Amino acid sequence: MSKAITPRAQDYAQWYNDLVIKSGLADYSAVRGCMVIKPYGYALWENMQAVLDKMFKETGHQNAYFPLFIPKSFLSREAAHVEGFAKECAIVTHHRLKNDPEGKGVVVDPEAVLEEELIVRPTSETIIWNTYKTWIQSYRDLPILINQWANVVRWEMRTRLFLRTAEFLWQEGHTAHATAEEAMEEARRMLDVYTRFAESFMALPVIRGVKSPAERFAGAVETFCIEALMQDGKALQAGTSHFLGQNFARAFDVQFLNKNNEQEYVWATSWGVSTRLIGALVMAHSDDDGLKLPPRLAPIQVIIIPVYKNETQRATVHTQALEILQQLKKAGFRVQYDDADHVRPGWKYAEYELRGVPLRLSLGEREIQQHQVEAVRRDTREKLYLPFDQLPEKIGDLLDQIQQDMFHQAKNFRDQHITSVDNWDDFLRALEEPGGFVYAHWDGTPETEIRIKELSKATIRCIPFPEQLPDDGPGNCVLTGKPSARRVLFARAY
Amino acid sequence: MSKAITPRAQDYAQWYNDLVIKSGLADYSAVRGCMVIKPYGYALWENMQAVLDKMFKETGHQNAYFPLFIPKSFLSREAAHVEGFAKECAIVTHHRLKNDPEGKGVVVDPEAVLEEELIVRPTSETIIWNTYKTWIQSYRDLPILINQWANVVRWEMRTRLFLRTAEFLWQEGHTAHATAEEAMEEARRMLDVYTRFAESFMALPVIRGVKSPAERFAGAVETFCIEALMQDGKALQAGTSHFLGQNFARAFDVQFLNKNNEQEYVWATSWGVSTRLIGALVMAHSDDDGLKLPPRLAPIQVIIIPVYKNETQRATVHTQALEILQQLKKAGFRVQYDDADHVRPGWKYAEYELRGVPLRLSLGEREIQQHQVEAVRRDTREKLYLPFDQLPEKIGDLLDQIQQDMFHQAKNFRDQHITSVDNWDDFLRALEEPGGFVYAHWDGTPETEIRIKELSKATIRCIPFPEQLPDDGPGNCVLTGKPSARRVLFARAY
Ligand SMILES: [Zn+2]
Numbered sequence: 005m006s007k008a009i010t011p012r013a014q015d016y017a018q019w020y021n022d023l024v025i026k027s028g029l030a031d032y033s034a035v036r037g038c039m040v041i042k043p044y045g046y047a048l049w050e051n052m053q054a055v056l057d058k059m060f061k062e063t064g065h066q067n068a069y070f071p072l073f074i075p076k077s078f079l080s081r082e083a084a085h086v087e088g089f090a091k092e093c094a095i096v097t098h099h100r101l102k103n104d105p106e107g108k109g110v111v112v113d114p115e116a117v118l119e120e121e122l123i124v125r126p127t128s129e130t131i132i133w134n135t136y137k138t139w140i141q142s143y144r145d146l147p148i149l150i151n152q153w154a155n156v157v158r159w160e161m162r163t164r165l166f167l168r169t170a171e172f173l174w175q176e177g178h179t180a181h182a183t184a185e186e187a188m189e190e191a192r193r194m195l196d197v198y199t200r201f202a203e204s205f206m207a208l209p210v211i212r213g214v215k216s217p218a219e220r221f222a223g224a225v226e227t228f229c230i231e232a233l234m235q236d237g238k239a240l241q242a243g244t245s246h247f248l249g250q251n252f253a254r255a256f257d258v259q260f261l262n263k264n265n266e267q268e269y270v271w272a273t274s275w276g277v278s279t280r281l282i283g284a285l286v287m288a289h290s291d292d293d294g295l296k297l298p299p300r301l302a303p304i305q306v307i308i309i310p311v312y313k314n315e316t317q318r319a320t321v322h323t324q325a326l327e328i329l330q331q332l333k334k335a336g337f338r339v340q341y342d343d344a345d346h347v348r349p350g351w352k353y354a355e356y357e358l359r360g361v362p363l364r365l366s367l368g369e370r371e372i373q374q375h376q377v378e379a380v381r382r383d384t385r386e387k388l389y390l391p392f393d394q395l396p397e398k399i400g401d402l403l404d405q406i407q408q409d410m411f412h413q414a415k416n417f418r419d420q421h422i423t424s425v426d427n428w429d430d431f432l433r434a435l436e437e438p439g440g441f442v443y444a445h446w447d448g449t450p451e452t453e454i455r456i457k458e459l460s461k462a463t464i465r466c467i468p469f470p471e472q473l474p475d476d477g478p479g480n481c482v483l484t485g486k487p488s489a490r491r492v493l494f495a496r497a498y
Numbered sequence: 499m500s501k502a503i504t505p506r507a508q509d510y511a512q513w514y515n516d517l518v519i520k521s522g523l524a525d526y527s528a529v530r531g532c533m534v535i536k537p538y539g540y541a542l543w544e545n546m547q548a549v550l551d552k553m554f555k556e557t558g559h560q561n562a563y564f565p566l567f568i569p570k571s572f573l574s575r576e577a578a579h580v581e582g583f584a585k586e587c588a589i590v591t592h593h594r595l596k597n598d599p600e601g602k603g604v605v606v607d608p609e610a611v612l613e614e615e616l617i618v619r620p621t622s623e624t625i626i627w628n629t630y631k632t633w634i635q636s637y638r639d640l641p642i643l644i645n646q647w648a649n650v651v652r653w654e655m656r657t658r659l660f661l662r663t664a665e666f667l668w669q670e671g672h673t674a675h676a677t678a679e680e681a682m683e684e685a686r687r688m689l690d691v692y693t694r695f696a697e698s699f700m701a702l703p704v705i706r707g708v709k710s711p712a713e714r715f716a717g718a719v720e721t722f723c724i725e726a727l728m729q730d731g732k733a734l735q736a737g738t739s740h741f742l743g744q745n746f747a748r749a750f751d752v753q754f755l756n757k758n759n760e761q762e763y764v765w766a767t768s769w770g771v772s773t774r775l776i777g778a779l780v781m782a783h784s785d786d787d788g789l790k791l792p793p794r795l796a797p798i799q800v801i802i803i804p805v806y807k808n809e810t811q812r813a814t815v816h817t818q819a820l821e822i823l824q825q826l827k828k829a830g831f832r833v834q835y836d837d838a839d840h841v842r843p844g845w846k847y848a849e850y851e852l853r854g855v856p857l858r859l860s861l862g863e864r865e866i867q868q869h870q871v872e873a874v875r876r877d878t879r880e881k882l883y884l885p886f887d888q889l890p891e892k893i894g895d896l897l898d899q900i901q902q903d904m905f906h907q908a909k910n911f912r913d914q915h916i917t918s919v920d921n922w923d924d925f926l927r928a929l930e931e932p933g934g935f936v937y938a939h940w941d942g943t944p945e946t947e948i949r950i951k952e953l954s955k956a957t958i959r960c961i962p963f964p965e966q967l968p969d970d971g972p973g974n975c976v977l978t979g980k981p982s983a984r985r986v987l988f989a990r991a992y
């Protein structure tokens with residue numbers, strides 16, 4: 005195969021990069037830090053968007069759209085937000101080009117300088133809360149349950165496709181509530197939505213929990229997150245949901261008349277997931293031969309490949325293949341038929357393996373005589389023969405099975421890579437072998453958190469919810485030996 | 499009603515503005531030139547997107563995503579593009595904020611200056627063709643049929659919601675072809691798609707044609723457009739499709755090995771429509787009481803309003819209304835039930851009239867006794883009684899009828915506002931009364947085109963396709979008296 009991919013064992017980072025580019029998900033662009041999401045990658049994102057958007061709407065949210073630009077002064081309004089937020093961003097200072105007086109293309113017109121610089125949104129809390137101020141007067145105007153699908157920019161020097169790019173696509177929910185309880189409920193509800201999406205659609209098991217203060221979103225009172233494990237033993241944050249308290253309402257002076265006829269600051273949440281999830285999907289499931297996409301999100305769920313030795317066979321196979329194609333299309337599968345005649349079936353097999361198509365059907369004269377089609381699962385490479393009768397139903401079952409098996413495969417791997425440790429040597433050892441999550445006591449101070457990170461490159465991924473990981477109560481900090489209320493989950497992370 | 503709207507006859511521009519804001523479609527933002535698209539307006543855009551996206555995919559296109567930023571030098575590559583394109587744009591010059599040394603929030607870090615300025619995309623031909631260079635080697639790589647849904651920015655000082663804003667949302671198709679014929683065919687095909695969308699979904703009759711050289715897209719060989727008429731007699735360009743020839747391929751050196759084994763520059767098209775269409779939709783159909791949305795795009799197609807005098811009645815009506823709601827939801831209608839009890843039915847009637855909901859159902863005890871529901875059409879205000887039996891079917895028929903009637907209403911208006919004139923006095927008179935399109939001879943020179951614009955504020959909207967408007971052959975220019983090959987369509991325009 006011409007599209008050789010670096011094996012994971014040789015260079016995991018290079019494997020990931022090769023895979024993303026060669027499978028046609030994305031590519032680098034001429035603009036430093038910005039990627040091009042290619043049609044195959046974008047189709048995957050569209051499928052993710054469709055599922056999430058439906059979930060958001062089912063939980064009462066509406067979409068809206070707010071400006072790309074944020075006045076510089078807005079970022080200064082919420083102290084923790086401006087302190088904690090990375091200040092690497094794209095800054096618009098001028099609004100006009102003019103012809104170069106020396107005749108070399110265009111130059112920035114120095115006279116067209118903006119009175120106040122505009123920041124390309126790194127996230128939209130500030131511009132949205134400035135808008136909510138004009139929408140909210142009384143408790144009758146609440147709750148506001150809004151989501152935005154948008155591009156955001158955070159300047160990055162070292163970029164990795166999907167995982168870390170200056171520009172990325174995401175959704176950001178921004179809700180406003182009359183009570184703290186309701187806002188907290190909303191923040192938890194959206195974490196549930198993300199969990200369901202990750203586990204049921206991405207086939208990605210996640211651990212849900214609360215961030216430590218140091219890892220909290222800048223401006224949040226509490227940050228909830230879901231944490232997933234990649235095949236190299238590194239964790240990846242797959243979604244966050246923030247209870248913002250009244251911080252942004254105070255910063256933008258958004259008050260409402262509550263039911264007791266008193267002015268009160270509005271309670272807020274925000275929550276988001278991004279195209280980073282595509283990176284997670286790639287790293288959680290794929291192998292050295294290519295992607296493995298879960299059927300519920302795969303742009304192509306089934307690929308049909310004809311096999312023939314001569315023109316007569318070709319005609320027979322073609323007719324039968326088209327019939328199956330129509331049958332599966334009608335049943336609602338995302339199915340394609342590859343009848344290109346300038347490449348051999350083996351080349352096509354490798355190509356669709358690379359692209360992670362969950363199920364490949366091959367059809368030759370022998371299969372037709374036996375009234376069946378050869379099916380190969382991408383996840384297990386298992387080969388099966390499916391009779392023509394009830395083909396859509398059989399394929400539906402098989403895709404469901406693949407979806408489930410991929411989840412369990414990932415979950416088994418994840419479960420084998422959670423290690424409870426009680427001393428520092430074991431902590432360091434567990435990060436290397438088996439790798440993954442390390443469940444250990446921490447004395448609760450930011451100083452220790454920082455020291456652990458310096459010594460091990462591991463960070464606190466979350467304080468898991470009780471139902472997520474059994475907690476055996478108080479103990480002693482793995483680094484300092486000081487008292488600890490409970491174990492927290494560490495890992496090296498993307 | 500508290501939400502009074504300026505009547506059209508009094509101030510058309512103010513009427514439009516009032517309507518957009520008070521119906522909840524959009525609002526101004528704190529960022530000069532940028533609007534907030536509110537949930538109701540965004541839901542309308544989502545419906546438009548869904549229809550267009552399906553049409554694009556049915557004609558073989560795939561979505562992808564390219565960077566928000568364009569290196570300044572890219573804009574200089576295609577001479578006509580940089581010359582003709584407005585140079586008012588958002589220019590990113592720095593990539594870092596830092597804490598103000600004087601303690602006042604944040605300031606731009608002067609050391610974080612970009613080597614080359616980045617322009618927030620006003621349109622993406624340059625960045626996309628720079629990318630296509632790496633994707634295209636041989637005729638086997640063609641055609642590339644890609645669409646992008648994105649935000650774009652063109653700096654504007656005087657803004658009008660949806661019609662002219664610095665940032666707006668749009669889709670931009672960018673296709674690459676092996677032959678001029680195929681590219682020309684594609685440009686025409688997408689104009690057909692836009693026509694079908696405008697007429698069948700927006701209920702907006704359009705005239706299709708070719709732009710005069712002066713009105714062509716910067717960098718295009720030929721620009722096709724659809725032109726619609728607003729109620730104030732001004733035209734609005736509702737979509738453009740460009741045959742770009744080999745201009746961008748030359749500028750970015752995109753060549754391919756053709757079937758004769760020769761290197762050849764690739765042929766291109768681009769085409770787009772934007773949130774401007776929402777402005778067109780508002781101005782084409784609405785009246786002094788509010789929006790009139792065509793059923794096929796309306797976020798709410800049917801609103802159910804209960805009418806009751808006491809709690810007993812309320813319970814009865816509520817039960818029946820919920821049954822109808824479920825029945826209509828199940829049948830696939832976008833239907834809502836407004837059972838808020840702190841406002842009276844009359845207030846709700848006005849509210850949903852303002853929001854342009856095509857069909858309002860009211861249900862009281864009398865209607866229930868008579869086994870029917872009262873229905874009022876937003877477009878004609880006609881009142882009908884629909885028996886409970888076969889309600890979904892009846893409502894489906896009624897919505898279809900409203901859709902058609904809105905189109906014919908707009909078409910009649912449009913047809914009454916096309917005047918053929920043969921001298922300059924009649925030209926000026928027709929622009930005032932009846933207003934709208936004026937069909938007149940033009941000598942074909944850009945000088946006359948500019949002069950006509952200066953004297954009358956009318957521009958050449960298009961040279962209509964023969965099947966669109968009958969052309970009576972050669973004549974004499976309405977301004978200069980010089981020979982003219984055919985009539986062209988003038989109007990004052992948005
Ligand atoms: Zn292992």
Ligand SMILES: [Zn+2]
Nearest residue numbers: 731915932933
């Ligand atoms: Zn008139």
